[in-house]
Amino acid sequence: MLIDSLDQVYITSLEGLGSSYRMRGYFTLDLKSQGSLKISFDGVAFGGNYGGHNVNVSISEEERRTIITKTGVANDQEIDDLISEVQRRLLNNEMVVEYDSIKPESQEDVGGLGKI
Numbered sequence: 001m002l003i004d005s006l007d008q009v010y011i012t013s014l015e016g017l018g019s020s021y022r023m024r025g026y027f028t029l030d031l032k033s034q035g036s037l038k039i040s041f042d043g044v045a046f047g048g049n050y051g052g053h054n055v056n057v058s059i060s061e062e063e064r065r066t067i068i069t070k071t072g073v074a075n076d077q078e079i080d081d082l083i084s085e086v087q088r089r090l091l092n093n094e095m096v097v098e099y100d101s102i103k104p105e106s107q108e109d110v111g112g113l114g115k116i
Contacts, residue, residue, distance in 0.1 A: 002071060002078040003085050005029045007036065009095040021045045025095075027086050029071070037070050039063050041086065055090045057083055 006029060013024035022044055029037040043057040059067075067079055089095055 002082045009089045011097045019047045055087045057087050
């Protein structure tokens with residue numbers, strides 16, 4: 001199964017306001033004989049008191065084709081299961097956050113509310 005080759009999940013960028021964040025990162029697949037494969041993703045995370053925590057991760061069509069080509073997986077369900085596992089790890093804090101590459105949030109003047 002493709003999920004078994006999932007190695008690490010990394011967060012490289014976080015931008016947000018309040019309890020929602022846009023994120024970027026990548027995960028690595030350990031392909032044994034072929035080495036490691038790095039797949040970039042974008043995502044949105046929601047948290048807080050209303051409805052709990054939620055993460056949505058997506059990969060580009062190009063990254064999806066790379067996975068298919070490098071792993072031989074021809075089943076979209078396996079790729080969807082892999083993305084679900086990445087989301088699960090993010091929700092459970094099973095990730096590496098690359099603090100050195102994360103930029104501090106910018107201070108914006110939002111519609112007369114002042115700097116946030």
